[in-house]
Amino acid sequence: MTRIDDLPIRDELRGKSPYGAPQLDVPVRLNTNENPYPLPEPLVRRIAERVTEAARHLNRYPDRDAVELRTELAGYLTRTTGHPVTTSQVWAANGSNEVLQQLLQTFGGPGRTALGFEPSYSMHALIARGTGTGWISGPRCEDFTIDVAAAREAIAEHRPDVVFVCSPNNPTGSAVAAETVLALYDAAQAARSATGGALVVVDEAYVEFSHRPSLLPLIEGRPNMVLSRTMSKAFGAAGLRLGYLAADPAVVDAVQLVRLPYHLSAVTQATALAALEHTDTLLAYVEQLKSERDRLVTELRGIGHEVVDSDANFVQFGLFDDAHAAWQAILDHGVLVRDNGVPGWLRVTAGTPAENDAFLDAVRAVRKERSLKENKR
Numbered sequence: 608m609t610r611i612d613d614l615p616i617r618d619e620l621r622g623k624s625p626y627g628a629p630q631l632d633v634p635v636r637l638n639t640n641e642n643p644y645p646l647p648e649p650l651v652r653r654i655a656e657r658v659t660e661a662a663r664h665l666n667r668y669p670d671r672d673a674v675e676l677r678t679e680l681a682g683y684l685t686r687t688t689g690h691p692v693t694t695s696q697v698w699a700a701n702g703s704n705e706v707l708q709q710l711l712q713t714f715g716g717p718g719r720t721a722l723g724f725e726p727s728y729s730m731h732a733l734i735a736r737g738t739g740t741g742w743i744s745g746p747r748c749e750d751f752t753i754d755v756a757a758a759r760e761a762i763a764e765h766r767p768d769v770v771f772v773c774s775p776n777n778p779t780g781s782a783v784a785a786e787t788v789l790a791l792y793d794a795a796q797a798a799r800s801a802t803g804g805a806l807v808v809v810d811e812a813y814v815e816f817s818h819r820p821s822l823l824p825l826i827e828g829r830p831n832m833v834l835s836r837t838m839s840k841a842f843g844a845a846g847l848r849l850g851y852l853a854a855d856p857a858v859v860d861a862v863q864l865v866r867l868p869y870h871l872s873a874v875t876q877a878t879a880l881a882a883l884e885h886t887d888t889l890l891a892y893v894e895q896l897k898s899e900r901d902r903l904v905t906e907l908r909g910i911g912h913e914v915v916d917s918d919a920n921f922v923q924f925g926l927f928d929d930a931h932a933a934w935q936a937i938l939d940h941g942v943l944v945r946d947n948g949v950p951g952w953l954r955v956t957a958g959t960p961a962e963n964d965a966f967l968d969a970v971r972a973v974r975k976e977r978s979l980k981e982n983k984r
């Protein structure tokens with residue numbers, strides 16, 4: 608049997624495994640930060656209508672520049688942040704992962720580096736690898752916040768071409784203060800002043816769940832600042848695959864140098880446009896999920912767990928001597944959470960109230976089993 612490594616693949620891909628949370632068939636799945644609520648029926652019908660209309664023209668290529676969709680996304684950003692955003696400042700692709708890939712194809716690549724503060728979203732490093740961009744793991748404090756002084760030092764030392772800031776940070780949960788992002792931006796520009804600065808990408812996949820306002824206004828007057836967003840989390844449309852960015856129009860022009868022509872199908876554009884007609888209903892779920900997230904934080908602390916403050920639709924909790932064993936024990940009670948490989952910690956997505964109750968029951972049961980074991984020793 609031929610194995611991957613028998614093929615003439617790129618050296619940096621040898622021995623690596625693909626990204627992926629286990630997709631196990633268990634009653635309660637709280638491991639991938641999806642929205643637990645299916646789309647409302649009126650929206651499902653509206654999607655069917657718009658897709659039907661799009662189907663009448665599938666003999667033609669879609670709008671290559673997705674102008675109508677980008678205009679609606681700009682309108683959504685303007686309405687929700689109070690900061691005016693134009694169509695020319697917005698770009699959309701198949702999930703924010705593709706947006707990030709296009710950014711690294713444009714601003715990273717062989718001979719260039721990207722830096723992220725870990726633990727963070729593991730796809731940043733994986734997309735760097737896939738685009739031949741060198742990866743530098745930057746530091747965080749014990750409490751998972753970004754230590755500005757240490758971060759500045761790392762940027763000055765490594766002079767990365769691209770800096771990732773995930774706010775709210777996945778998997779730890781907290782949002783980043785605007786002053787911190789500005790300090791990192793200035794440091795990154797200073798470190799690469801001879802080559803026109805460095806791109807700073809703020810990944811706001813979870814910002815709709817945050818206590819802090821969006822960092823979107825920071826793009827104004829900062830052509831090397833990019834904000835990335837997704838419809839996979841707050842919009843409850845992970846299956847749609849629609850991500851977008853907001854930045855200076857020059858950045859939008861630049862990514863068009865690498866994007867595949869007609870990358871965003873007419874069906875995707877029609878579906879996303881239908882979803883954007885229903886932002887109010889979709890964001891109503893966000894309020895419910897935020898209060899469930901807050902309940903998880905309070906109850907986990909009540910049980911005796913350490914919990915990182917969360918601005919997202921998930922909660923990082925610990926501390927475990929052996930996080931993987933704890934993950935398995937919770938799974939044995941029918942609840943799938945996520946082991947992101949952060950020593951001592953696990954991550955749980957806020958689900959429906961019933962799912963969260965099942966999770967909390969599982970955690971209590973696991974603690975009881977463990978203390979029984981301890982007593983027997």
Ligand SMILES: *Cc1c(COP(=O)(O)O)cnc(C)c1O
Pocket residue numbers: 640701702703704705728773777810812836837838839840845848849850
């Ligand atoms: C889930 C997630 C994304 C979303 O990726 P899509 O490709 O839009 O589904 C992006 N960034 C972070 C940090 C995430 O956790």
